[in-house]
Amino acid sequence: MVTLTDAPALSRDDAWRVAATIADPEIPVLTIEDLGVLRDVRVDGDRVQVTITPTYSGCPAMDAIRDDVRAALHDVGFGDVRVETVLSPAWTTDWMSDAGKAKLVEYGIAAPNGHAAARPTGPIRLQLAVKCPRCSSLDTRELARFGSTSCKALYECRACLEPFDYFKVL
C-alpha cells in the first residue's frame, strides 16, 4: 500500500509552483506570483510555511487566498500548511511581473504606469497619462480615483469611448 509517507518528499520548488498557481479572486487572470503577493515558501518534511503580503491593508481577497493556498498544498500531500501574512516590506505595484502586467492589459485593465515614488511627497499628485487597454490611446481621463476594488481607479477612453479600470501605482 502506498501511503503519503512513502511518497517522495516535495521540494521547496514544488511547493512554490503549487502556491504560485493560486489566482487572485478579484482579478482571476493574475496569480499571486504575478502580483508579488507570494513572498516566500519554506519546506521542512511534510510541513510548509507560505508567506504572503496584502496588496492593500483591507484587501478582502487575503482570506480567500490564504484558504486557497492551504487547500492546494494539502492536496499535493503536505500535512501541515501554515500561511503567514507579513506587512513589511510593504507591497508595491513595482513587484508585479511583466507577464502579469501583460495579462492585465489583455484582460482589459490598464497596468500601473511608472514606479512607486521612493516616498510620498506633496499633497498634490502628479498623474501620468494612462493608456487605454483596448485601443492603446493615451487620450484618456480619470472618472474616479477609487474603483471597483482598492487597487483600481476608473477611467474612460476619449478615443474609443470605453470605460476601463486602471491598476493604481502603489
Add this chain to the structure above:
Amino acid sequence: MSAPDDGQLTGLDTPARSARGLLDQQSEDAGRVAHGEVAVDELTLSDELAGAGGVATTDVAEYALWLGDDALILSQQLGWWISRAPELEEDVALGNIALDLIGHARSLLHYAGTASGRTEDDLAYWRTEPEFRSAWLFEQPNGDFGHTIARQLVASVYLFELYSRLRASSDATLAAIAEKSLKEVDYHRDHAVQWILRLAGGTDESRRRITVALADVWPYVDELFRDEPLIDRLEGVAVRPSTLRPAFDDVIVGVLSEAGLQTPAGFIASGGGRRGSHFTTMGYLLAELQVLARQHPGASW
C-alpha cells in the same frame, strides 16, 4: 474581522531593524527584476519572519489602541455613506477608504491585543465606551457631505504626517504597519484635497457648506496634537503628537489657500478620548458597530 489563527498579521521584530536598509534596497531591486525570485532572499526573510508572534508591552498596546481606535471609528463612520453618497463613484471611494482604514485597525488592534491575550475582534466588539481611545475628531458626525470631507481632510493630513514619522519607530511592528498604511493614507489625503478644492470652487452653496463644515470640525483638531503622559514613556516608539502640528498646519494652510478659504479658528474642544472620555455620538456609534457580535457571540460566516 476574525482572522484564522495561523493567519495573523505580523510585522517585523527588532532584529530585522538593522536589516531594514538592506531590505529596502532589495525591494527596489525586486521592482526591476521580473520577479519569480521575489527578490527577498531567505536570509533576510528569516529576520522578517522573526516578527511572528511579536508581543506588545502594556504601554505600546495602549498606544496601538489610540491609533487602532481612530482608524476603526473613522471606518465605521464612512461605511454609512455607502448607497448615500452624492454620486456612485463617491460611494465607491468612501467605501474603499473605509476598507483601508479597517485594515489599519485590524493590524493595530491585533498588535494591541497581544499584550492581554485578546483578538482584534475582542477589542472591537467587547470593549465598553470608556475603554476606547479614539480622539473626538473621528467621532464627529458625518453631517452633510461637506462635513465628512472636512473631517477627512483633517484626519488624512494628520494620519499622513503621523505614519510618515512612525515608520522610524523603534518598535518594528508599529513601523511596519506605518509603512503599509502611509501609502494608502496618501490616496485618502489626495481624495480629501481634491474635494476641498472642488467644493470651494464650485457653487455658492457648496462653498458655503464646506466653509461651515471646516469651522464645525476645527474645535477637534487640537486634541490630535496633545502629548499625554503615555508618550513620555514611549520615547522612540511613539510619535510625539505635538511635533506633528507644524507639518500638519503647513499642508492645511497650503490647501486652504489654494481653495481660497480661511483657516478656521475659534474654540477648542476639551477632548479626552485618549483617556476614555468620548463625544456624545460615541455610544450610538458603538451600539451599531457592536450589536451583531454581541447578539450572536462567536458567529462567523
